[in-house]
Every structure is written in C-alpha cells, then in structure tokens.
Amino acid sequence: MTVEQLITALQQMPRQAVVLFEGDAGYSLVCGLNFEENGNGIPDEVILFPSMEDD
Numbered sequence: 170m171t172v173e174q175l176i177t178a179l180q181q182m183p184r185q186a187v188v189l190f191e192g193d194a195g196y197s198l199v200c201g202l203n204f205e206e207n208g209n210g211i212p213d214e215v216i217l218f219p220s221m222e223d224d
Contacts (some may be wrong), residue, residue, distance in 0.1 A: 171213065172215055174216050175215075183192040190217060196220075197219035197220050198219065198220040198222075199217050199218065199219060199220070200218055200219065200220040200221075201217075201218040202215055202216060202218060203215070203216045204216075205216065
C-alpha cells in the first residue's frame with residue numbers, strides 16, 4: 170500500500186476512530202511513524218510504530 174492509498178482509505182473512516190496495528194500478540198495503538206528514504210531503485214518506506222504500553 171502506498172501513502173496515497175493509505176490516505177485515501179483513512180479519509181473514508183470516521184475522524185475520531187483510533188488506528189490500530191495488528192501483530193502476533195494482538196492489536197496495539199499506532200503511536201508514531203518514521204520515514205525511511207531508500208536508494209538504488211528501492212521504494213521509500215513509511216514505518217508505523219505500535220504503542221508498547223500494555224492496555
């Protein structure tokens with residue numbers, strides 16, 4: 170999924186909804202993101218970080 174596709178999908182969601190990340194241990198809130206610039210023809214990446222809090 171590209172950033173453009175993600176933004177388009179998120180714009181269709183309720184604005185007050187929280188964003189969750191699904192992993193092996195269940196769901197976690199997304200607490201941040203990072204941009205990773207690549208080279209040599211490798212696409213740049215946006216990395217989502219899950220919350221490490223136990224809720």
